[in-house]
Amino acid sequence: MVFMALASRAEAVDAARAALEAPLGASAALRCLSTPARDVTLTMPVTGQIQELAVMEGDRVKPGDLLLRVDDRLADIEYKRRKMIANDASELKAAKARLRSVSQRLKAAMELLQSTHSISQDEVDELALERVLANSDVTRLLHEQSVQAIEARRAKLEKESHRLTAPFDGTVVEILTEQGATIHADQPLIRLVDTRTGVLECSLESDGDADLKVGGRMTIGFPAHNPTTMRHGVVSFVSPLQDSASHLRKIKIRFDNADGAVLLGMAGIILANVQSPAEEARVGARSEASPREKPARVVQQ
CATH class of the missing domain: 1.10.287 (Helix Hairpins)
Incomplete structure (x- = not known):
């Protein structure tokens, strides 16, 4: 599968809607799921009683903010x-x-x-x-x-080590203990995610990824949520391996989600490559001499 640049945002929206309406069995070239760039479940190296639980689920925290403290007298x-x-x-x-x-x-x-x-x-x-x-x-x-x-x-x-602090900016999405509880070393305690940057993980047919390289820019969409919700992302990983059963390769595309418009965890699709200005000029020159190419087919998740 070779992705082509979409001529306009309107075409991208139409392509996303087409993907949403396409039958589930139309193709299985891509299976994409969005996840936070950072999603960790925090533990502590000590055993003891929780003396202070400083956060609640949904709290935004910064690096170094206290999350909980075990009795450290x-x-x-x-x-x-x-x-x-x-x-x-x-x-x-x-x-x-x-x-x-x-x-x-x-x-x-x-x-x-x-x-x-x-x-x-x-x-x-x-x-x-x-x-x-x-x-x-x-x-x-x-x-x-x-x-x-x-x-x-x-x-x-x-x-x-009796203090658990936030390692990065993020949101507390799950607290797995409570104040006064006795915890053990390496016990899962708090789940922290950073939703400002998302990662779209896709499985791609191995014979159609010749133009996918780390650092390449892609347009991605989330038609199940909103056909107009699109992002420009950067390919951060292309697996050197192929799954022996499905014959698919995994790729990852990082994208900005500072506005929180993408509800991470939802399915997504790759709409098109984002071409450089030089590539766009070459495509424009070709389009004047020949009919416009149709947008790349979008695959239903």
């Missing part, structure tokens, strides 16, 4: 404890001060040994050993401080 206490330990640098400061003091004493002792010999070599060696030990203490405490900082970050992430 113990996680909050652990985070504060780890943070306090990580921020306590008193022992490290004392160790650094001792290292500076020993280093100064060692330097003075070495100068005395060389200039006046009023101090023995054993005393200098003892100070040198003390400096090595003081330096080791500083190194150990710096390492412990890094470990405590990592533990504090881990405790913070553990606390944050």
Whole structure:
């Protein structure tokens, strides 16, 4: 099946109406269904009791908005404890001060040994050993401080894992739990969809998709809803595989639905390719020399 550009919006509407009126068995070249570009069922990695359910079905949310919170009191206490330990640098400061003091004493002792010999070599060696030990203490405490900082970050992430937030702009369409309920890790909780962008998924006869390429523009319609509801979409996926039973290939066409005119979930059809200006000029030149080609046949879903 090769799709041709429709001459006008009126022809596109007529084609959509024809598809709606065509008998179901007329052709099975295309079977299309519209879906949201993003449709996810959210879970959490923790087990606990829901302390706050912050949304209702139908609510619009933005990225980062709180959806629900599981009891996080113990996680909050652990985070504060780890943070306090990580921020306590008193022992490290004392160790650094001792290292500076020993280093100064060692330097003075070495100068005395060389200039006046009023101090023995054993005393200098003892100070040198003390400096090595003081330096080791500083190194150990710096390492412990890094470990405590990592533990504090881990405790913070553990606390944050008790909060479920929206990953993108969308609408809450289903809540699968309730406030006060005890949930388990990875349990489905909230379904969130973004209907501003739709995807028309179609199954296409393999011998008729030669002109379909990723990035190509298509005109699509939704005659079962309204013959005048049409969109220009972009082919986002053309399957490299053919279904062994039906001999059809799957394609996906993304289209803008910011106005919400398309009720996602309804069936749709491909009306025509959207040609570039250069292609339209070539088609126009041919049409002057020959009768206008009829619009591509629209297939009933």
